[in-house]
Amino acid sequence: MDNQLFCSICHKPYVMQKYEYGTSFVNVPVAQCNCEEKALKDAEEEEKERERVRRMDALNLPPIFAPYRLKDLTCEHSGDALPYVEGFKPRRSKGLFIYGPNGNGKTTLAAVICKELAYRGYRVLFTTMTEMLDKMEFGIGSNRALQAQRVLKELLTYDFVMFDDYGRENYTPLRLQNVFQIVDRLYKYRVVFGVTVNPECMDRLAHIPELAAIDDRMRQVLMQWEFVKPSLRGAQK
Ligand SMILES: Nc1ncnc2c1ncn2[C@@H]1O[C@H](COP(=O)(O)OP(=O)(O)OP(=O)(O)O)[C@@H](O)[C@H]1O
Ligand SMILES: [Mg+2]
Numbered sequence: 001m002d003n004q005l006f007c008s009i010c011h012k013p014y015v016m017q018k019y020e021y022g023t024s025f026v027n028v029p030v031a032q033c034n035c036e037e038k039a040l041k042d043a044e045e046e047e048k049e050r051e052r053v054r055r056m057d058a059l060n061l062p063p064i065f066a067p068y069r070l071k072d073l074t075c076e077h078s079g080d081a082l083p084y085v086e087g088f089k090p091r092r093s094k095g096l097f098i099y100g101p102n103g104n105g106k107t108t109l110a111a112v113i114c115k116e117l118a119y120r121g122y123r124v125l126f127t128t129m130t131e132m133l134d135k136m137e138f139g140i141g142s143n144r145a146l147q148a149q150r151v152l153k154e155l156l157t158y159d160f161v162m163f164d165d166y167g168r169e170n171y172t173p174l175r176l177q178n179v180f181q182i183v184d185r186l187y188k189y190r191v192v193f194g195v196t197v198n199p200e201c202m203d204r205l206a207h208i209p210e211l212a213a214i215d216d217r218m219r220q221v222l223m224q225w226e227f228v229k230p231s232l233r234g235a236q237k
């Protein structure tokens with residue numbers, strides 16, 4: 001027969017089967033093996049894996065955090081991290097204000113949370129305010145305003161954005177406007193975000209009156225995880 005179908009992999013012929021369709025019957029060719037079904041499933045799995053790799057790339061995580069995984073991490077708030085990730089809801093969850101003195105694992109915890117969320121399929125960005133502010137200022141003249149809008153718009157596409165070491169950046173009048181825009185936009189569009197901050201940076205921020213409005217918004221949408229233990233950096237050596 002001309003229109004005989006074969007499995008494209010093992011070449012076994014399909015067999016016509018009669019199906020009842022309302023009051024009549026139709027003949028349908030049916031594969032006698034599951035090669036094609038399996039190949040389709042494999043291709044879907046591969047696509048999912050490629051998608052995962054793309055998401056992990058987009059995460060922007062510095063390589064130093066590659067060895068850390070949420071399930072093996074122990075620090076002051078590692079016990080809060082898994083429930084946070086498991087209960088995470090884009091546009092609904094509270095964000096994180098990870099606060100405490102230098103070197104006790106805030107950034108590492110923030111990084112593994114980001115990694116875990118990305119692994120679970122969320123669109124996540126690990127960044128710093130410095131990086132975002134620089135990005136917003138990239139371009140000259142009238143391009144700059146456009147570029148700033150572009151960066152803000154892109155931020156809204158994420159499910160979770162983590163700003164490491166908030167307060168480390170230096171502020172110019174333009175940067176003050178821009179940082180307000182970043183936080184205000186995330187707040188208004190309910191993009192879940194987090195910051196890691198140490199007290200020294202918090203002090204610097206507290207002395208900039210223009211940042212009070214940001215502080216206000218952060219207090220409303222972020223929950224605080226405070227670290228109090230001394231630095232792990234010395235202990236490692
Ligand atoms: N849970 C952990 N267990 C063991 N070592 C850790 C852990 N978390 C972080 N470290 C190590 O401790 C050091 C400090 O970690 P990290 O940079 O995360 O601290 P931090 O609180 O963000 O510091 P800073 O306030 O300076 O930004 C790093 O060398 C890191 O590899
Ligand atoms: Mg840090």
Ligand SMILES: [Zn+2]
Nearest residue numbers: 007010033035
């Ligand atoms: Zn086959």
